[in-house]
Amino acid sequence: MPRNHRTARDCGGADHKIHRRRFLEGTVAGALSVSSFSGLFSIPAFAEQAMKQQKHVILLWLCGAPSQFETWDPKPGRPTAGPFRAIDTRLPGVRIGELMPRTATIMDRLAVIRSMKTSQKEHFQAIDLLTRGDSPRPPFIRPTLGSVLGQQLGQLDSPIPKFVLLDPCPEGNEFKAFKAGNWAGWLGAEYSPVRTGGEFRIENILRPEDLSNADHESREALRRFFGKKYENDRKSAAAGSLNAAYERVKGLMSCAHLFDLEKIPQKDRDRYGPGAFAQHVALSRHLVENGAPFVMVANGMSWDCHVLNHEIYQLLVPEVDQVIHTLITDLEQRGLLEKTLVIIMGEFGRTPNLNEGRGRDHYPDAWSLAMAGCGIKPGVVYGATDENGVDVAENPVDQRRLFATFFTALGMDPHQQYDLPGLPTFHRVEGQAEPIRELLL
DSSP: OOTTOOOSTTTTHHHHHHHHHHHHTTTOSSOOOGGGGGGTOOHHHHHHHHHHHOOEEEEEEOTTOOOSTTTTSOOTTSTTSOSOOEEEOSSTTOEEETTOHHHHTTGGGEEEEEEEOOSOOSHHHHHHHHHHSSOOBTTBOOOOHHHHHHHHHSOTTOSSOSSEEEOOOOTTOTTHHHHTSOSSGGGOGGGSOEEEOSSSSOTTOSOOTTSOHHHHHHHHHHHHHHHHHHHHHHTOHHHHHHHHHHHHHHHHHHTGGGGOGGGSOHHHHHHHOSSHHHHHHHHHHHHHHTTOSEEEEEOTTTTOOSBOHHHHHHHHHHHHHHHHHHHHHHHHHTTOGGGEEEEEEOSSEEOSSOOTTBOOOEEOSSEEEEEEETTBOSSEEEOEEOTTSSSEEEOOBOHHHHHHHHHHHTTOOTTOEEOOTTSOOEESSGGGOOOOGGGBO
16 A cells, blocks of 8 residues: 555545644643543633644735736846836845835845746736646646645644635636636535625625524534435435535634624724735735634736736735735744744746836746745745846756645645545655745755
């Protein structure tokens, strides 16, 4: 039998055993049985201890792909630079675009990769690549990062959704189909994201006032009975996933208030900024503080500037600059940064030269992203591009090494092997890709 054998139904495997041990760490010394806890600890105290040990991830997804030239990797004085200057940061000798003055003051808390080099230049394929860590290989659908980490980092029996997607995209956006796609892959519906956005709360989730709690419970018991019977009679993994998704609705009902932006003090919300993206980032911090393991915040296709790149970036970059500064500072002040991995990225970069519409087109050959927090060494700039930003000059990084770095920073084995019935053996990160040690604590 292959090492760390897993099936689609018990996909926790060896890592879940490790997870349960970590869940119990720090509560008692020695080899006490679980049954002995009832006489020593209250359940709320036990849950609070587990929450203190939990790790989290906030992924700020800059949809459409931001330009590295106007953010992390400016080229002052070069023909590819554009009209914006480069400014000094808290890191001696490291400069970023002048539209990010707040971020410049906290560069000593960030880690930046300037040498991303990937293979896909169209949005759908690149988003799949950079959210899953590899291209899909039908019929095998690799789970997205949010689904994998939601499963691994989520607390047992917690009502908090394991993967939250805050997405203020308007209806009709062309990338809606992607965002509603098969996020969880073979992990099943239980690990798909709970998606909300725009309204800053989850609508239609609370029990109607004219439905008593007893009636609601009896209806749920009946649904559970027939759902389980259908699953067992047909031996259907799909039905099992659907039942799991229904089960989490009850937990979601109990924590719906955490998605209500009005529950966050106005002064805290104001610090993030007035825009929808900024307010969703404020909500992401609130959710993480209350136990959400993985929160992804998306912001439409704003960064896909094929025309008037410089003019539009004068509006876009200051908002994300304020958001980054506020989020990192907020997490640090609340004692959350050391256990929360923050990732700031899109699906690729932008071309060195402008097109006829004074825009920058898709460019996966040399681009940048940033990280901070859990397991990441602060104040590091890794890799470099050439003088015009056309190609990577030092330490190229592809999506596999990037994902290996994410997993290692969170204390997970990036080479974990899986064995699913009817599918080839695969790993959490393929190709024995090594994490970027220079970025890890």
